[in-house]
Amino acid sequence: MPRVSAHLRLLLLRQERKFVLIEAIEKAGDCFAVQLLDDSKVSTDLVMYATGRTPNSTEFGLEQLGVELDREGAIKINSDCQTNVPSIYALGDVTNRVNLTPVAIADGMALANKLYVIIPARK
Numbered sequence: 203m204p205r206v207s208a209h210l211r212l213l214l215l216r217q218e219r220k221f222v223l224i225e226a227i228e229k230a231g232d233c234f235a236v237q238l239l240d241d242s243k244v245s246t247d248l249v250m251y252a253t254g255r256t257p258n259s260t261e262f263g264l265e266q267l268g269v270e271l272d273r274e275g276a277i278k279i280n281s282d283c284q285t286n287v288p289s290i291y292a293l294g295d296v297t298n299r300v301n302l303t304p305v306a307i308a309d310g311m312a313l314a315n316k317l318y319v320i321i322p323a324r325k
Contacts, residue, residue: 224249259296274298283313291317 223239227249236244257276264271270278270286276298279285283293291313293299294306 255295255298255301257296257298272298282316283309 224236225239226237228235228237230245233245233247234249236246236249238244257271257274259271259275259277264277267290268287269290269292272278277285277292277296279292279297279299283291283297285292293309293313295301299305299309
C-alpha cells in the first residue's frame, strides 16, 4: 500500500502546490500568520503542517553485514524484531514499524525478555 504522504505529495504537485519549510505559525484574528524559513510570510485560513520520520539507518555498515532495508531505508524485521541476519535485531524508528516511543519501549522490553529472561518450563 503506498504511503499517504507520497500520494498526497503527488496530488499537490499536480495542482502546482509547493512544499515549504515553516519557521513559525501564529494565530492572527480569524486566520494564521505563517513565517517561512526563506523569510517570506503567508496569511491563510488553514495550515496543513505534516511531519514525518525517515529511518536513520545509514552509516551503521548494515549493507556490508547483509541486513536488508526497505525502499525507504528502514531495517526489515520479523515479528520478533529480528533482521534477516539472525544475530541482528532492530527496533524503534529505524524499522518504520510504528514510530511511537511507547511502541519502541514495549518492543525493547519484549525483546529483552525473549533474549535474556529464563522462563521456567511448565510441568
